[in-house]
Amino acid sequence: MIGRKSTLAMVGAAAFAAAPTALALGATSKGKTRKVSVNDNYYGPSKLTIHAGDTVDWHWSEDETDVHDVSLKTKPKGAKAFASDPLAAGEDFKRKLTVPGTYKIICTFHEEEMKMTITVKKKPS
Ligand SMILES: [Cu+2]
Known part of the structure; x- marks a missing residue:
């Protein structure tokens, strides 16, 4: 009887040990952050391909002198609209x-010249 009890205890311990592994896997499927620099008067890069769940981080370069923004002009169906405030260096x-x-x-201040395209692909399975 003692032997059987300890076997059950081990099964229980194994199930418990598996839980943190599942949490860790969830954490690794979190998206990456992709940097885009905001300059006078262009985004770098102007074309970016990312995966669904990735975060785009637009950073206003330190050496720019003008105010720019990040405004979503066209988006896929179901995506939420967004626009930044007019921001400056840093x-x-x-x-x-x-x-x-x-x-x-687009940058609403320099719409003709300052634009970029982001292609979001399905998350790899
Ligand atoms: Cu601009």
Whole structure:
């Protein structure tokens, strides 16, 4: 009887040990952060391909002199609209993109020249 009890205890311990592993796997499927620099008057890069769940971090370069923003002009169906405030050197605007498709971004101050395209692909399984 003692032997059987300890076997049950071991099964229980194994199930308990498996739980943190599942949590760890969830953490690794969290998206990456991709940096985009905001300059006078362009985004770098102007074309970016990411996976659903990744975060885009627009960083206003220290050496720029003008105010710019990040405004979503066209988006895939179901994606939430977003726009940053007009920001200046050293600031950041972050957005997690979860819906696959094509996102066209413009700076509303320099719409003709300052734009970028983000392609969001499905998360790899
Ligand atoms: Cu601009």
